Amino acid sequence: MMTLVLAAMMMAQAPDWILVNGNIYTVNPRQPKAQALAVRGDRLVAVGSNEQVRALAGPNTRVVDAGGRTVLPGLIDAHVHMLGLGESLASLDLREVASPEAAAELVRREAARRQPGEWIQGRSWDQNKWPGKEFPTHAPLTAAAPNNPVYLTRVDGHAGWVNRKAMELAGITASTADPSGGRLIRDSAGQPTGVLIDRAQGLVGSKIPPLTPQQLKEALERAARECARLGLTGVHDAGAGMNVITAYKELIEEKRFPLRTYAMIGGAGGTLDEYLKRGPEIGYGGGRLTVRSIKMMVDGALGSRGAALLEPYSDEPGNRGLIMLSAGEFERVCDRALDRGFQVNTHAIGDRANRLVLDVYEAALLARKEFLRNHRFRIEHAQILASEDIPRLARLGVIASMQATHATSDMPWAEARVGPTRVKGAYAWQSVLKSGARLANGSDFPVESPNPLWGLYAAITRQDHKGNPPNGWFPDQRLSREEALRSFTLDAAYAAFEENEKGSLEVGKLADFVMLSRDVMTLPPADILKTEVLRTVLGGETVYEKR
Numbered sequence: 001m002m003t004l005v006l007a008a009m010m011m012a013q014a015p016d017w018i019l020v021n022g023n024i025y026t027v028n029p030r031q032p033k034a035q036a037l038a039v040r041g042d043r044l045v046a047v048g049s050n051e052q053v054r055a056l057a058g059p060n061t062r063v064v065d066a067g068g069r070t071v072l073p074g075l076i077d078a079h080v081h082m083l084g085l086g087e088s089l090a091s092l093d094l095r096e097v098a099s100p101e102a103a104a105e106l107v108r109r110e111a112a113r114r115q116p117g118e119w120i121q122g123r124s125w126d127q128n129k130w131p132g133k134e135f136p137t138h139a140p141l142t143a144a145a146p147n148n149p150v151y152l153t154r155v156d157g158h159a160g161w162v163n164r165k166a167m168e169l170a171g172i173t174a175s176t177a178d179p180s181g182g183r184l185i186r187d188s189a190g191q192p193t194g195v196l197i198d199r200a201q202g203l204v205g206s207k208i209p210p211l212t213p214q215q216l217k218e219a220l221e222r223a224a225r226e227c228a229r230l231g232l233t234g235v236h237d238a239g240a241g242m243n244v245i246t247a248y249k250e251l252i253e254e255k256r257f258p259l260r261t262y263a264m265i266g267g268a269g270g271t272l273d274e275y276l277k278r279g280p281e282i283g284y285g286g287g288r289l290t291v292r293s294i295k296m297m298v299d300g301a302l303g304s305r306g307a308a309l310l311e312p313y314s315d316e317p318g319n320r321g322l323i324m325l326s327a328g329e330f331e332r333v334c335d336r337a338l339d340r341g342f343q344v345n346t347h348a349i350g351d352r353a354n355r356l357v358l359d360v361y362e363a364a365l366l367a368r369k370e371f372l373r374n375h376r377f378r379i380e381h382a383q384i385l386a387s388e389d390i391p392r393l394a395r396l397g398v399i400a401s402m403q404a405t406h407a408t409s410d411m412p413w414a415e416a417r418v419g420p421t422r423v424k425g426a427y428a429w430q431s432v433l434k435s436g437a438r439l440a441n442g443s444d445f446p447v448e449s450p451n452p453l454w455g456l457y458a459a460i461t462r463q464d465h466k467g468n469p470p471n472g473w474f475p476d477q478r479l480s481r482e483e484a485l486r487s488f489t490l491d492a493a494y495a496a497f498e499e500n501e502k503g504s505l506e507v508g509k510l511a512d513f514v515m516l517s518r519d520v521m522t523l524p525p526a527d528i529l530k531t532e533v534l535r536t537v538l539g540g541e542t543v544y545e546k547r
Protein backbone atom coordinates (compact mmCIF):
# COMPACT_ATOMS: atom_id res chain seq x y z
CA MET A 1 0.00 0.00 0.00
CA MET A 2 2.70 2.36 1.12
CA THR A 3 4.77 1.50 -1.93
CA LEU A 4 1.82 2.08 -4.23
CA VAL A 5 1.12 5.51 -2.77
CA LEU A 6 4.76 6.41 -3.07
CA ALA A 7 4.82 5.19 -6.65
CA ALA A 8 1.70 7.19 -7.44
CA MET A 9 3.28 10.26 -5.92
CA MET A 10 6.42 9.69 -7.92
CA MET A 11 4.36 9.33 -11.10
CA ALA A 12 2.46 12.51 -10.37
CA GLN A 13 5.70 14.32 -9.73
CA ALA A 14 7.64 12.99 -12.70
CA PRO A 15 8.54 15.71 -15.18
CA ASP A 16 6.40 16.12 -18.31
CA TRP A 17 9.60 16.29 -20.28
CA ILE A 18 13.30 16.60 -19.83
CA LEU A 19 15.97 18.14 -21.99
CA VAL A 20 19.33 16.35 -21.87
CA ASN A 21 22.78 16.78 -23.47
CA GLY A 22 22.48 20.54 -23.46
CA ASN A 23 25.17 23.17 -23.21
CA ILE A 24 23.08 25.17 -20.79
CA TYR A 25 23.95 28.65 -19.56
CA THR A 26 21.63 29.18 -16.62
CA VAL A 27 22.43 32.83 -15.64
CA ASN A 28 22.20 31.49 -12.08
CA PRO A 29 25.47 32.49 -10.38
CA ARG A 30 25.26 29.52 -7.99
CA GLN A 31 25.12 27.03 -10.87
CA PRO A 32 26.22 28.80 -14.08
CA LYS A 33 26.29 25.71 -16.32
CA ALA A 34 24.14 22.58 -16.60
CA GLN A 35 23.55 19.68 -19.00
CA ALA A 36 19.90 18.97 -18.48
CA LEU A 37 16.65 20.33 -17.16
CA ALA A 38 13.23 18.99 -16.30
CA VAL A 39 9.87 20.62 -16.95
CA ARG A 40 6.54 19.97 -15.25
CA GLY A 41 3.60 22.16 -16.20
CA ASP A 42 5.01 25.59 -16.92
CA ARG A 43 7.90 25.31 -14.44
CA LEU A 44 11.42 24.00 -14.16
CA VAL A 45 11.57 21.17 -11.60
CA ALA A 46 15.23 20.27 -12.01
CA VAL A 47 18.40 21.75 -13.49
CA GLY A 48 21.58 19.67 -13.35
CA SER A 49 23.62 16.90 -14.90
CA ASN A 50 22.26 14.37 -17.40
CA GLU A 51 22.33 11.65 -14.71
CA GLN A 52 20.52 13.74 -12.11
CA VAL A 53 17.77 14.77 -14.47
CA ARG A 54 17.36 11.41 -16.23
CA ALA A 55 16.86 9.82 -12.82
CA LEU A 56 13.68 11.86 -12.36
CA ALA A 57 12.04 10.66 -15.57
CA GLY A 58 8.87 8.59 -15.21
CA PRO A 59 7.34 6.24 -17.80
CA ASN A 60 5.45 9.13 -19.43
CA THR A 61 8.27 11.65 -19.39
CA ARG A 62 9.30 12.74 -22.87
CA VAL A 63 13.03 13.10 -23.48
CA VAL A 64 14.42 15.77 -25.79
CA ASP A 65 18.06 15.36 -26.72
CA ALA A 66 19.68 18.75 -27.27
CA GLY A 67 22.63 17.12 -29.03
CA GLY A 68 25.12 19.37 -27.28
CA ARG A 69 23.41 22.53 -28.47
CA THR A 70 23.42 25.74 -26.46
CA VAL A 71 20.44 26.59 -24.27
CA LEU A 72 19.86 30.04 -22.75
CA PRO A 73 17.09 31.42 -20.58
CA GLY A 74 14.34 32.90 -22.78
CA LEU A 75 15.56 36.30 -23.95
CA ILE A 76 13.71 39.39 -22.76
CA ASP A 77 13.64 42.69 -24.65
CA ALA A 78 13.02 45.47 -22.12
CA HIS A 79 11.90 48.14 -24.60
CA VAL A 80 9.78 47.38 -27.64
CA HIS A 81 6.81 48.62 -29.63
CA MET A 82 4.75 45.54 -30.41
CA LEU A 83 2.11 47.24 -32.53
CA GLY A 84 4.81 49.00 -34.55
CA LEU A 85 6.48 45.66 -35.26
CA GLY A 86 3.18 44.01 -36.17
CA GLU A 87 2.33 46.80 -38.58
CA SER A 88 5.77 46.90 -40.16
CA LEU A 89 5.70 43.12 -40.69
CA ALA A 90 2.47 43.54 -42.65
CA SER A 91 3.80 46.28 -44.87
CA LEU A 92 6.00 45.81 -47.92
CA ASP A 93 9.71 45.78 -47.11
CA LEU A 94 11.45 47.85 -49.79
CA ARG A 95 14.92 47.89 -48.23
CA GLU A 96 16.42 45.65 -50.90
CA VAL A 97 14.59 46.82 -54.04
CA ALA A 98 16.94 48.09 -56.76
CA SER A 99 14.70 50.55 -58.62
CA PRO A 100 11.33 52.33 -58.45
CA GLU A 101 10.04 49.78 -60.97
CA ALA A 102 11.03 46.91 -58.69
CA ALA A 103 9.15 48.56 -55.83
CA ALA A 104 6.13 49.05 -58.10
CA GLU A 105 6.23 45.37 -59.03
CA LEU A 106 5.83 44.42 -55.36
CA VAL A 107 2.95 46.87 -55.12
CA ARG A 108 1.32 45.36 -58.22
CA ARG A 109 1.43 41.86 -56.69
CA GLU A 110 0.02 43.17 -53.42
CA ALA A 111 -2.80 45.00 -55.24
CA ALA A 112 -3.77 41.72 -56.93
CA ARG A 113 -4.45 40.25 -53.47
CA ARG A 114 -6.39 43.23 -52.14
CA GLN A 115 -9.87 44.66 -52.64
CA PRO A 116 -10.06 47.88 -54.67
CA GLY A 117 -9.76 50.85 -52.31
CA GLU A 118 -7.74 48.99 -49.66
CA TRP A 119 -4.56 50.78 -48.64
CA ILE A 120 -1.21 49.31 -49.57
CA GLN A 121 1.66 50.36 -47.32
CA GLY A 122 5.39 49.84 -47.49
CA ARG A 123 8.59 51.05 -45.88
CA SER A 124 12.33 51.55 -46.15
CA TRP A 125 12.81 52.60 -49.79
CA ASP A 126 15.98 54.59 -50.43
CA GLN A 127 16.51 56.37 -53.76
CA ASN A 128 20.25 56.53 -53.01
CA LYS A 129 20.39 52.83 -53.85
CA TRP A 130 18.71 53.33 -57.25
CA PRO A 131 20.09 54.31 -60.66
CA GLY A 132 20.22 58.11 -60.84
CA LYS A 133 19.53 58.49 -57.11
CA GLU A 134 16.54 60.73 -57.92
CA PHE A 135 13.29 60.79 -55.97
CA PRO A 136 10.76 58.52 -57.72
CA THR A 137 7.43 59.71 -59.07
CA HIS A 138 3.90 58.38 -58.59
CA ALA A 139 3.78 57.03 -62.16
CA PRO A 140 5.02 53.45 -61.62
CA LEU A 141 2.87 53.10 -58.48
CA THR A 142 -0.16 54.55 -60.22
CA ALA A 143 0.27 52.05 -63.05
CA ALA A 144 0.81 49.18 -60.60
CA ALA A 145 -2.20 49.95 -58.41
CA PRO A 146 -4.69 52.23 -60.14
CA ASN A 147 -7.51 51.35 -57.74
CA ASN A 148 -5.68 51.14 -54.41
CA PRO A 149 -4.13 54.05 -52.53
CA VAL A 150 -0.41 53.40 -51.94
CA TYR A 151 1.75 54.92 -49.22
CA LEU A 152 5.43 53.97 -48.95
CA THR A 153 7.72 55.58 -46.37
CA ARG A 154 11.39 56.28 -46.95
CA VAL A 155 14.01 54.41 -44.91
CA ASP A 156 14.41 57.32 -42.45
CA GLY A 157 10.67 58.00 -42.14
CA HIS A 158 11.15 61.56 -43.43
CA ALA A 159 9.53 61.13 -46.85
CA GLY A 160 6.50 59.34 -48.26
CA TRP A 161 6.02 58.07 -51.83
CA VAL A 162 2.41 57.80 -52.97
CA ASN A 163 0.34 57.01 -56.06
CA ARG A 164 -2.39 59.00 -57.79
CA LYS A 165 -5.21 57.29 -55.88
CA ALA A 166 -3.65 58.35 -52.57
CA MET A 167 -3.20 61.94 -53.80
CA GLU A 168 -6.84 62.01 -54.93
CA LEU A 169 -8.05 60.83 -51.51
CA ALA A 170 -5.87 63.46 -49.84
CA GLY A 171 -7.08 66.17 -52.26
CA ILE A 172 -3.52 66.91 -53.38
CA THR A 173 -3.41 69.01 -56.56
CA ALA A 174 -1.13 71.62 -58.12
CA SER A 175 -2.83 74.24 -55.96
CA THR A 176 -2.05 72.45 -52.66
CA ALA A 177 0.31 74.60 -50.62
CA ASP A 178 3.28 73.13 -48.77
CA PRO A 179 2.28 72.66 -45.12
CA SER A 180 4.56 74.26 -42.54
CA GLY A 181 7.48 71.95 -41.82
CA GLY A 182 6.80 69.99 -44.99
CA ARG A 183 7.17 70.08 -48.76
CA LEU A 184 5.60 68.51 -51.84
CA ILE A 185 8.09 67.58 -54.54
CA ARG A 186 6.77 69.11 -57.81
CA ASP A 187 7.60 68.88 -61.49
CA SER A 188 8.49 71.89 -63.67
CA ALA A 189 4.78 72.57 -64.21
CA GLY A 190 4.16 72.70 -60.42
CA GLN A 191 2.35 69.36 -60.31
CA PRO A 192 3.05 67.27 -57.19
CA THR A 193 5.10 64.25 -58.31
CA GLY A 194 4.10 61.88 -55.49
CA VAL A 195 6.89 62.40 -52.93
CA LEU A 196 5.97 64.16 -49.68
CA ILE A 197 8.68 65.49 -47.38
CA ASP A 198 8.40 65.58 -43.56
CA ARG A 199 5.12 67.18 -42.38
CA ALA A 200 3.64 66.92 -45.88
CA GLN A 201 3.42 63.16 -45.28
CA GLY A 202 0.48 63.91 -42.99
CA LEU A 203 -1.62 65.02 -45.98
CA VAL A 204 -1.85 61.36 -46.99
CA GLY A 205 -0.97 59.64 -43.72
CA SER A 206 -4.01 61.18 -42.02
CA LYS A 207 -6.29 59.53 -44.61
CA ILE A 208 -5.21 55.98 -43.74
CA PRO A 209 -7.95 54.48 -41.59
CA PRO A 210 -6.96 53.34 -38.08
CA LEU A 211 -6.69 49.60 -37.49
CA THR A 212 -9.91 47.82 -36.63
CA PRO A 213 -9.82 45.85 -33.35
CA GLN A 214 -9.45 42.72 -35.49
CA GLN A 215 -6.49 44.14 -37.41
CA LEU A 216 -4.94 45.33 -34.14
CA LYS A 217 -5.08 41.81 -32.74
CA GLU A 218 -3.65 40.36 -35.93
CA ALA A 219 -0.76 42.84 -35.80
CA LEU A 220 0.05 41.98 -32.17
CA GLU A 221 -0.19 38.25 -32.88
CA ARG A 222 2.12 38.64 -35.87
CA ALA A 223 4.62 40.53 -33.72
CA ALA A 224 4.45 37.92 -30.95
CA ARG A 225 5.11 35.08 -33.42
CA GLU A 226 8.09 36.98 -34.80
CA CYS A 227 9.43 37.39 -31.25
CA ALA A 228 9.07 33.67 -30.58
CA ARG A 229 10.86 32.90 -33.85
CA LEU A 230 13.76 35.11 -32.75
CA GLY A 231 14.11 33.56 -29.29
CA LEU A 232 12.33 36.21 -27.27
CA THR A 233 10.03 34.91 -24.54
CA GLY A 234 9.33 38.29 -22.97
CA VAL A 235 8.99 41.91 -24.04
CA HIS A 236 8.31 45.18 -22.26
CA ASP A 237 5.90 47.10 -24.50
CA ALA A 238 6.82 50.77 -24.14
CA GLY A 239 3.45 52.49 -24.32
CA ALA A 240 0.23 50.52 -24.62
CA GLY A 241 -3.27 51.99 -24.67
CA MET A 242 -6.40 50.22 -23.41
CA ASN A 243 -7.14 48.96 -26.95
CA VAL A 244 -3.79 47.17 -27.04
CA ILE A 245 -4.13 45.80 -23.50
CA THR A 246 -7.61 44.50 -24.34
CA ALA A 247 -6.28 42.90 -27.51
CA TYR A 248 -3.49 41.21 -25.51
CA LYS A 249 -6.04 39.70 -23.14
CA GLU A 250 -8.20 38.39 -25.97
CA LEU A 251 -5.21 36.89 -27.77
CA ILE A 252 -4.09 35.21 -24.55
CA GLU A 253 -7.58 33.78 -23.95
CA GLU A 254 -7.66 32.56 -27.56
CA LYS A 255 -4.19 30.98 -27.13
CA ARG A 256 -2.83 33.08 -29.96
CA PHE A 257 -0.07 34.80 -28.00
CA PRO A 258 3.24 32.89 -27.66
CA LEU A 259 4.97 35.56 -25.56
CA ARG A 260 4.92 37.32 -22.18
CA THR A 261 4.30 41.06 -22.22
CA TYR A 262 5.05 43.63 -19.59
CA ALA A 263 2.94 46.52 -20.85
CA MET A 264 3.81 50.10 -19.95
CA ILE A 265 0.74 52.30 -19.96
CA GLY A 266 1.02 55.15 -22.46
CA GLY A 267 1.70 58.32 -20.44
CA ALA A 268 -1.53 60.28 -20.73
CA GLY A 269 -5.26 59.93 -21.06
CA GLY A 270 -7.97 57.58 -19.96
CA THR A 271 -5.96 54.35 -19.79
CA LEU A 272 -3.61 55.84 -17.19
CA ASP A 273 -6.44 57.29 -15.11
CA GLU A 274 -8.31 54.01 -15.17
CA TYR A 275 -5.29 51.96 -14.08
CA LEU A 276 -4.35 54.45 -11.37
CA LYS A 277 -7.87 53.96 -10.04
CA ARG A 278 -7.88 50.16 -10.11
CA GLY A 279 -4.19 49.45 -9.41
CA PRO A 280 -1.67 47.15 -11.08
CA GLU A 281 -2.68 43.99 -12.94
CA ILE A 282 -0.03 41.32 -12.42
CA GLY A 283 0.44 37.97 -14.13
CA TYR A 284 -2.73 37.82 -16.24
CA GLY A 285 -3.25 34.60 -18.20
CA GLY A 286 -0.63 32.45 -16.47
CA GLY A 287 1.95 35.21 -16.44
CA ARG A 288 1.45 36.34 -20.05
CA LEU A 289 0.57 39.97 -19.28
CA THR A 290 1.41 42.41 -16.49
CA VAL A 291 0.36 46.05 -16.33
CA ARG A 292 2.12 47.84 -13.48
CA SER A 293 4.22 50.53 -15.13
CA ILE A 294 3.72 53.90 -16.76
CA LYS A 295 5.62 55.14 -19.78
CA MET A 296 6.56 58.82 -19.73
CA MET A 297 8.52 60.83 -22.26
CA VAL A 298 10.55 63.98 -21.56
CA ASP A 299 12.57 64.67 -24.71
CA GLY A 300 13.07 63.74 -28.36
CA ALA A 301 15.83 61.84 -30.16
CA LEU A 302 19.47 62.60 -30.89
CA GLY A 303 19.35 62.05 -34.67
CA SER A 304 16.81 64.82 -35.22
CA ARG A 305 18.41 67.00 -32.47
CA GLY A 306 15.32 66.78 -30.30
CA ALA A 307 17.16 65.25 -27.34
CA ALA A 308 17.47 67.80 -24.51
CA LEU A 309 21.12 68.68 -23.81
CA LEU A 310 22.64 70.71 -20.97
CA GLU A 311 24.85 72.55 -23.48
CA PRO A 312 24.04 73.23 -27.15
CA TYR A 313 24.52 70.61 -29.85
CA SER A 314 28.10 70.53 -31.08
CA ASP A 315 26.81 70.59 -34.66
CA GLU A 316 24.07 73.18 -34.09
CA PRO A 317 25.11 76.02 -31.78
CA GLY A 318 22.12 77.58 -30.03
CA ASN A 319 20.03 74.38 -30.04
CA ARG A 320 19.75 72.47 -26.74
CA GLY A 321 16.86 70.26 -27.84
CA LEU A 322 13.41 70.07 -26.36
CA ILE A 323 11.83 69.12 -23.04
CA MET A 324 8.29 67.96 -23.88
CA LEU A 325 6.84 67.66 -20.38
CA SER A 326 6.64 70.10 -17.50
CA ALA A 327 8.46 69.03 -14.33
CA GLY A 328 5.27 69.73 -12.36
CA GLU A 329 3.12 67.44 -14.49
CA PHE A 330 5.83 64.76 -14.42
CA GLU A 331 6.08 64.99 -10.61
CA ARG A 332 2.32 64.56 -10.27
CA VAL A 333 2.43 61.34 -12.31
CA CYS A 334 5.35 60.01 -10.23
CA ASP A 335 3.51 60.80 -7.00
CA ARG A 336 0.32 59.10 -8.14
CA ALA A 337 2.29 56.11 -9.43
CA LEU A 338 4.07 55.63 -6.11
CA ASP A 339 0.81 55.97 -4.20
CA ARG A 340 -0.81 53.27 -6.34
CA GLY A 341 2.13 50.87 -6.66
CA PHE A 342 3.12 51.62 -10.24
CA GLN A 343 6.60 51.82 -11.68
CA VAL A 344 7.50 54.83 -13.83
CA ASN A 345 9.60 54.28 -16.97
CA THR A 346 10.65 57.54 -18.60
CA HIS A 347 12.15 58.11 -22.03
CA ALA A 348 15.20 60.37 -21.66
CA ILE A 349 17.91 60.66 -24.30
CA GLY A 350 19.88 63.89 -23.68
CA ASP A 351 21.88 64.69 -20.54
CA ARG A 352 19.46 67.51 -19.64
CA ALA A 353 16.49 65.15 -19.91
CA ASN A 354 18.24 62.47 -17.85
CA ARG A 355 19.07 64.97 -15.13
CA LEU A 356 15.47 66.20 -15.05
CA VAL A 357 14.22 62.65 -14.66
CA LEU A 358 16.68 61.91 -11.86
CA ASP A 359 15.72 65.17 -10.10
CA VAL A 360 12.01 64.43 -10.30
CA TYR A 361 12.42 60.77 -9.31
CA GLU A 362 14.63 61.80 -6.38
CA ALA A 363 12.12 64.34 -5.08
CA ALA A 364 9.22 61.91 -5.39
CA LEU A 365 11.13 59.04 -3.76
CA LEU A 366 12.54 61.10 -0.91
CA ALA A 367 9.04 62.18 -0.01
CA ARG A 368 8.12 58.48 0.45
CA LYS A 369 10.97 56.69 2.17
CA GLU A 370 9.08 53.42 2.42
CA PHE A 371 9.08 53.06 -1.36
CA LEU A 372 12.77 53.71 -1.81
CA ARG A 373 13.63 50.05 -1.63
CA ASN A 374 11.47 48.57 -4.34
CA HIS A 375 10.09 51.22 -6.67
CA ARG A 376 12.33 50.12 -9.60
CA PHE A 377 11.76 53.34 -11.52
CA ARG A 378 13.52 53.24 -14.87
CA ILE A 379 15.02 55.57 -17.41
CA GLU A 380 14.33 54.37 -20.94
CA HIS A 381 17.37 54.83 -23.24
CA ALA A 382 19.50 56.85 -20.72
CA GLN A 383 21.55 57.58 -23.81
CA ILE A 384 23.67 60.57 -22.79
CA LEU A 385 24.46 61.00 -19.12
CA ALA A 386 26.53 63.76 -17.52
CA SER A 387 29.35 62.01 -15.67
CA GLU A 388 28.20 63.40 -12.31
CA ASP A 389 24.71 61.96 -12.86
CA ILE A 390 25.82 58.36 -13.47
CA PRO A 391 26.29 57.52 -9.74
CA ARG A 392 22.80 58.83 -9.02
CA LEU A 393 21.22 55.84 -10.79
CA ALA A 394 22.53 53.34 -8.28
CA ARG A 395 22.04 55.68 -5.34
CA LEU A 396 18.36 56.13 -6.16
CA GLY A 397 17.84 52.55 -7.30
CA VAL A 398 16.91 53.70 -10.81
CA ILE A 399 17.29 51.10 -13.57
CA ALA A 400 18.95 52.04 -16.86
CA SER A 401 16.92 50.51 -19.71
CA MET A 402 19.29 50.82 -22.66
CA GLN A 403 19.40 49.47 -26.21
CA ALA A 404 22.68 48.08 -27.47
CA THR A 405 21.81 48.43 -31.16
CA HIS A 406 21.03 52.14 -30.78
CA ALA A 407 24.74 52.68 -30.11
CA THR A 408 25.85 50.82 -33.21
CA SER A 409 23.21 52.54 -35.37
CA ASP A 410 24.04 56.02 -34.02
CA MET A 411 27.84 55.73 -33.83
CA PRO A 412 28.50 57.21 -37.30
CA TRP A 413 27.06 60.59 -36.26
CA ALA A 414 26.62 60.65 -32.46
CA GLU A 415 29.96 62.31 -31.72
CA ALA A 416 29.19 65.09 -34.22
CA ARG A 417 26.03 65.86 -32.23
CA VAL A 418 27.60 65.97 -28.76
CA GLY A 419 31.37 66.44 -29.27
CA PRO A 420 34.36 64.55 -27.87
CA THR A 421 33.70 65.10 -24.15
CA ARG A 422 29.99 64.36 -23.81
CA VAL A 423 30.26 61.34 -26.07
CA LYS A 424 32.16 59.61 -23.24
CA GLY A 425 28.90 59.52 -21.29
CA ALA A 426 26.94 58.31 -24.32
CA TYR A 427 25.66 54.71 -24.49
CA ALA A 428 27.96 54.27 -21.49
CA TRP A 429 26.92 50.75 -20.48
CA GLN A 430 30.08 49.85 -18.61
CA SER A 431 30.11 53.14 -16.68
CA VAL A 432 26.51 52.47 -15.68
CA LEU A 433 27.29 48.93 -14.53
CA LYS A 434 30.47 49.95 -12.69
CA SER A 435 28.49 52.60 -10.83
CA GLY A 436 26.43 49.76 -9.37
CA ALA A 437 23.25 50.43 -11.35
CA ARG A 438 21.15 47.73 -12.96
CA LEU A 439 21.15 47.58 -16.77
CA ALA A 440 18.24 46.11 -18.74
CA ASN A 441 18.83 45.67 -22.46
CA GLY A 442 16.50 45.86 -25.41
CA SER A 443 16.05 46.95 -29.01
CA ASP A 444 13.28 49.56 -29.24
CA PHE A 445 11.96 47.52 -32.18
CA PRO A 446 10.81 48.28 -34.86
CA VAL A 447 13.24 51.23 -34.66
CA GLU A 448 15.96 48.57 -34.56
CA SER A 449 15.75 44.89 -35.49
CA PRO A 450 13.90 42.74 -32.94
CA ASN A 451 16.63 40.07 -33.20
CA PRO A 452 18.08 39.76 -29.67
CA LEU A 453 21.21 38.08 -31.03
CA TRP A 454 21.95 41.30 -32.89
CA GLY A 455 21.58 43.04 -29.53
CA LEU A 456 24.02 40.63 -27.86
CA TYR A 457 26.47 41.16 -30.71
CA ALA A 458 26.22 44.96 -30.45
CA ALA A 459 26.57 44.83 -26.67
CA ILE A 460 29.81 42.83 -26.70
CA THR A 461 31.41 44.39 -29.82
CA ARG A 462 30.09 47.95 -30.28
CA GLN A 463 30.69 47.20 -33.97
CA ASP A 464 28.50 47.18 -37.05
CA HIS A 465 27.82 43.90 -38.84
CA LYS A 466 30.97 44.32 -40.95
CA GLY A 467 33.11 44.47 -37.81
CA ASN A 468 33.69 48.26 -37.85
CA PRO A 469 35.24 50.11 -36.16
CA PRO A 470 37.92 47.40 -35.70
CA ASN A 471 38.14 47.41 -31.92
CA GLY A 472 34.59 48.67 -31.35
CA TRP A 473 33.26 52.19 -30.80
CA PHE A 474 34.59 53.39 -27.40
CA PRO A 475 35.48 49.80 -26.58
CA ASP A 476 35.80 50.49 -22.84
CA GLN A 477 32.00 50.56 -22.76
CA ARG A 478 31.54 47.07 -24.25
CA LEU A 479 29.84 44.46 -22.10
CA SER A 480 31.31 41.05 -21.40
CA ARG A 481 29.23 38.16 -22.77
CA GLU A 482 28.03 37.35 -19.27
CA GLU A 483 27.02 40.95 -18.63
CA ALA A 484 25.30 41.16 -22.01
CA LEU A 485 23.37 37.91 -21.47
CA ARG A 486 22.34 39.01 -17.99
CA SER A 487 21.06 42.34 -19.37
CA PHE A 488 18.81 40.46 -21.82
CA THR A 489 17.59 37.96 -19.22
CA LEU A 490 17.78 38.30 -15.43
CA ASP A 491 18.20 42.06 -15.26
CA ALA A 492 15.49 42.66 -17.85
CA ALA A 493 13.29 40.46 -15.62
CA TYR A 494 14.36 42.51 -12.58
CA ALA A 495 13.30 45.66 -14.41
CA ALA A 496 9.78 44.19 -14.41
CA PHE A 497 9.83 42.87 -10.79
CA GLU A 498 10.00 39.37 -12.30
CA GLU A 499 13.45 38.09 -11.33
CA ASN A 500 11.91 35.41 -9.10
CA GLU A 501 9.80 34.08 -11.98
CA LYS A 502 12.12 34.24 -14.98
CA GLY A 503 15.44 35.44 -16.37
CA SER A 504 17.49 32.43 -15.24
CA LEU A 505 17.08 28.66 -15.39
CA GLU A 506 16.44 27.61 -11.80
CA VAL A 507 14.10 25.18 -10.09
CA GLY A 508 10.72 26.80 -9.49
CA LYS A 509 11.04 29.40 -12.23
CA LEU A 510 9.06 29.43 -15.46
CA ALA A 511 10.33 27.03 -18.10
CA ASP A 512 11.17 29.77 -20.62
CA PHE A 513 14.25 28.99 -22.68
CA VAL A 514 15.77 28.94 -26.14
CA MET A 515 17.97 26.45 -27.99
CA LEU A 516 20.50 27.90 -30.42
CA SER A 517 22.48 26.44 -33.34
CA ARG A 518 25.81 27.74 -31.96
CA ASP A 519 27.41 28.64 -28.64
CA VAL A 520 27.09 32.43 -28.59
CA MET A 521 29.02 32.58 -25.31
CA THR A 522 32.27 31.34 -26.85
CA LEU A 523 32.24 31.62 -30.66
CA PRO A 524 33.86 34.55 -32.52
CA PRO A 525 31.49 37.54 -32.27
CA ALA A 526 30.83 37.70 -36.03
CA ASP A 527 29.37 34.19 -35.83
CA ILE A 528 26.73 35.34 -33.35
CA LEU A 529 25.06 36.98 -36.36
CA LYS A 530 24.93 33.60 -38.13
CA THR A 531 23.44 31.79 -35.14
CA GLU A 532 19.92 30.43 -35.50
CA VAL A 533 17.21 29.90 -32.95
CA LEU A 534 16.22 26.24 -33.15
CA ARG A 535 13.53 26.15 -30.50
CA THR A 536 11.75 28.59 -28.22
CA VAL A 537 10.03 27.23 -25.13
CA LEU A 538 7.54 29.32 -23.18
CA GLY A 539 6.15 27.96 -19.93
CA GLY A 540 7.26 24.45 -20.89
CA GLU A 541 5.54 24.62 -24.27
CA THR A 542 7.46 24.78 -27.53
CA VAL A 543 6.14 27.91 -29.24
CA TYR A 544 8.66 27.94 -32.07
CA GLU A 545 10.71 25.22 -33.68
CA LYS A 546 12.93 25.67 -36.71
CA ARG A 547 12.07 23.21 -39.48
Ligand SMILES: [Zn+2]
Pocket residue numbers: 079080081238444
Ligand atom coordinates in the same frame (compact mmCIF):
# COMPACT_ATOMS: atom_id res chain seq x y z
ZN1 LIG B 1 10.72 53.34 -27.82
